[in-house]
Amino acid sequence: MIHIENLTKIYGSCRAVDNISVDVKRGEFIGVLGASGAGKTTFLRCINRLVEPTSGRINLNGGKDVMKCGSKELLDVRKKVGMIFQQFGLLKRLSVLDNVLTGKLGYISPWNAICGFNDEHIEEAYKALESVELEDKALERASNLSGGQQQRVAIARVLVQNPEIVLADEPVASLDPYSANTVMKYLKKINKERGITILSTLHQVDYATTYTDRIMGMSKGRVIFDGSSSAVKDDVVERIYGVKHQTYCGEAEVECLC
Amino acid sequence: MNVFVKKNNRWLLLLGFLIFVIWSLYDTNFSLRDLAFGLPNIWYFISQMFPPDIESFPKLLKPALVTIEMAVLGTSFAIILSIPLGFIAARNMSKNKVTYILSRGIIAFTRSVPDIVFALIFISAVGLGPFPGTLALAVHSIGMLGKLYAEAVEEIDPLPLEAITSVGANSIQRIVYGVFPQVLPSFIATTLYRLDINIRSSVVLGLVGAGGIGFELLTSMRLFKYQEILSILVVIFIMVMGIEWISSRIRSKII
Numbered sequence: 001m002i003h004i005e006n007l008t009k010i011y012g013s014c015r016a017v018d019n020i021s022v023d024v025k026r027g028e029f030i031g032v033l034g035a036s037g038a039g040k041t042t043f044l045r046c047i048n049r050l051v052e053p054t055s056g057r058i059n060l061n062g063g064k065d066v067m068k069c070g071s072k073e074l075l076d077v078r079k080k081v082g083m084i085f086q087q088f089g090l091l092k093r094l095s096v097l098d099n100v101l102t103g104k105l106g107y108i109s110p111w112n113a114i115c116g117f118n119d120e121h122i123e124e125a126y127k128a129l130e131s132v133e134l135e136d137k138a139l140e141r142a143s144n145l146s147g148g149q150q151q152r153v154a155i156a157r158v159l160v161q162n163p164e165i166v167l168a169d170e171p172v173a174s175l176d177p178y179s180a181n182t183v184m185k186y187l188k189k190i191n192k193e194r195g196i197t198i199l200s201t202l203h204q205v206d207y208a209t210t211y212t213d214r215i216m217g218m219s220k221g222r223v224i225f226d227g228s229s230s231a232v233k234d235d236v237v238e239r240i241y242g243v244k245h246q247t248y249c250g251e252a253e254v255e256c257l258c
Numbered sequence: 259m260n261v262f263v264k265k266n267n268r269w270l271l272l273l274g275f276l277i278f279v280i281w282s283l284y285d286t287n288f289s290l291r292d293l294a295f296g297l298p299n300i301w302y303f304i305s306q307m308f309p310p311d312i313e314s315f316p317k318l319l320k321p322a323l324v325t326i327e328m329a330v331l332g333t334s335f336a337i338i339l340s341i342p343l344g345f346i347a348a349r350n351m352s353k354n355k356v357t358y359i360l361s362r363g364i365i366a367f368t369r370s371v372p373d374i375v376f377a378l379i380f381i382s383a384v385g386l387g388p389f390p391g392t393l394a395l396a397v398h399s400i401g402m403l404g405k406l407y408a409e410a411v412e413e414i415d416p417l418p419l420e421a422i423t424s425v426g427a428n429s430i431q432r433i434v435y436g437v438f439p440q441v442l443p444s445f446i447a448t449t450l451y452r453l454d455i456n457i458r459s460s461v462v463l464g465l466v467g468a469g470g471i472g473f474e475l476l477t478s479m480r481l482f483k484y485q486e487i488l489s490i491l492v493v494i495f496i497m498v499m500g501i502e503w504i505s506s507r508i509r510s511k512i513i
Contacts, residue, residue, distance in 0.1 A: 050424060079426030089421030091439045102435050106426030154421070161425050 001026040001197045002047070002165065007056030009042050009221075016042040017053070018221035024199065029191045031208030031229065032201040034218035035241050040201040043218065044167045047199070048081045049074060061164055079106030082158030082196075084187075086170035088150040092143035096134065096153050099142050100125040103157035121160070128156035132186055148179025155186050166190070168200035172207060184211045205237050306484035314486050318474060318493050325470030326497065328388050328463070329456040332395025337449055340400050344407025345433065351411055365408070369401020373459050377468045391468030395456050403452055410444040411437060446512050450505040457501045461494055471497075 002024035009017040016039045024030060034040045045051035047058060049066060058066040066077050082103075090099045101117050104124070108116035129135045132152040137145060142153060151171060158166055168187060172180035188211050191198050202208045208215050209229050217225030217240035225236050282288075343361045345351050352358040373394050380390030414437055422436035464472015471494060478486040 048424060050420060075426045075428055077426075078424055081424070083421065083424035085417060085421060087417050089417040089424075091418045091435075092415075093443070094439050102422055102427075103425050105422065105431045105435060157421075157425070 003059040005057040031212035039221040082163035082166040084168040103160040128159040307488035310488040311485035321471040328460040335396035336399035340403035347408040348411035365404035373398035388469030391463040
C-alpha cells in the first residue's frame with residue numbers, strides 16, 4: 001500500500017528524516033513512536049509532501065512516485081490521503097458541517113470554489129458525523145466543541161475524503177486521557193471497518209501498543225525499530241526514548257512546520 | 259522591552275519630548291494672546307451663521323447623497339483592488355519576491371500620497387465633479403485596506419490552511435476555504451472603518467472641486483453665505499453620524 005524508499009529530508013545540516021525505507025500493507029495501523037524531534041512529524045508530512053522531501057521514492061497504492069508528481073497530480077494524491085493534526089486544524093468560526101465538507105474539496109471542480117457543495121456532499125457529511133456520533137452538533141460553531149469532539153470532527157472530515165490512507169500527526173497529544181481513548185477508538189474503527197491504512201505518530205507507548213498493529217520506532221531521523229506492537233518490550237522503549245538521546249533537531253523541525 | 263529597569267532613559271526621553279513640544283510652540287507661532295484678541299472675530303463668524311438657512315436644506319440633499327455615493331463607490335473599488343493586493347503582499351501567501359515587493363510598493367505609495375493630491379490629479383484628467391473624487395478615494399484607500407488586509411492574512415492560523423491543503427485543495431480553494439473564513443471579520447471591520455473615513459474625506463475632496471456637499475460648502479464660503487454654511491455643516495454632521503451608526507450596527511452583527 002505504502003512503499004517508501006530512502007526517504008530523506010535535510011534542513012540545513014540536520015537530517016530530520018534520514019534514509020527511511022518502509023513498506024506498509026493495506027489495512028495496517030502503524031504507530032510511529034519517538035522522542036520529540038526524532039523526525040516523526042516530518043516523516044509523516046513528507047508522505048503527502050506537505051513537507052517537501054529532499055530525496056527518496058514514495059509509492060502509494062501502486063501509483064506514480066509521489067516525488068515525481070506535478071502539482072496537479074499531487075492534488076490527486078492528497079485527495080486519497082487523509083490527515084489528522086494534533087491541533088485539529090478546524091476553521092473555528094465555521095460550523096462543524098462546513099468543516100466536514102472541506103474534506104470534499106478535492107472532489108469538486110477547481111473553478112467551483114465558491115459554492116461547490118451539493119446535497120449529496122451534505123448528506124455524506126452528515127453520515128460521516130453520524131459515524132463519529134456528532135451529528136447533533138453539525139450546525140454548531142467548531143470552536144464551541146471540546147478538544148476531543150473537534151478531533152472527531154477532523155476524523156469526519158477525513159471520512160468524506162474517502163481516503164485509502166490516513167496520516168495522523170499526534171492525534172491525541174492535546175487531549176485528556178478519556179477523549180484520547182475515544183479518538184483512538186474511532187481511528188481503530190475506521191481502520192477495521194473501512195480498511196483504511198493508518199500511520200499515526202504517538203507520544204505515549206501505551207496508546208501505540210493498545211491500538212496499533214505495528215510500531216515503528218524513530219530516533220534521529222532513522223527507523224531503529226520496526227515490528228509487531230506485541231513485540232514492544234521495555235528494552236525497545238528504552239532504545240526509542242533512550243536517555244542519552246537528546247532532542248536532535250527539534251528546533252529546526254518546529255521552524256519548518258510554520 | 260524592559261519597563262522596570264533603566265529609568266534614567268525614560269526621564270531623558272520625556273525631557274526630550276518636552277523640549278520638542280516647546281520648540282514646536284515657537285515654530286508654529288502658537289500664541290494665546292493672538293487667540294484671545296481674535297475671539298470677537300470667532301464670535302462674529304459664528305453669530306453670522308445663526309439662524310441656519312433652513313430653506314437651503316432641500317437643495318442640499320442631492321449633494322449630500324452624492325458625497326455618500328462617492329464614498330461608497332470609492333470604497334467598493336478599493337476593496338476589489340485591495341483584496342488581491344493584500345493577499346500578494348502577505349508574507350505567508352506570497353512565494354514570489356518580485357510581486358510581493360511590487361504590491362507592498364503600490365500599497366505604501368497610495369497610502370503616502372494624500373487623497374487631495376489624487377483628487378487634483380484626476381480633476382486635471384477628467385474635469386471637476388464627483389467622478390475624480392471617487393477615483394481619488396478608491397486609489398488612496400488601497401493604501402490602508404491593502405495594508406490591513408495583508409496583516410490580517412499574515413495573522414491567520416496556519417493549521418486549518420494546512421488541513422485544507424492536505425485534502426487536495428487547489429490554490430483557489432485554499433484561499434477561499436482556508437484563509438477567507440479566518441480573515442473575514444477583520445476584513446469587514448477594516449472596510450467599515452475605511453468607509454467612515456471616506457465619508458469625511460469625500461466632504462473634504464469636494465472643497466477642491468470634486469463634487470458633493472463639500473463643493474456646496476466651498477461655494478457658500480466663497481460667497482460668505484454664513485447661514486447656508488451652518489446648514490451644510492448640520493447636514494454633514496447628520497450624514498457622518500448616520501453612517502457611523504449604520505456601520506457600528508453591521509460590525510456588532512457580524513463580529
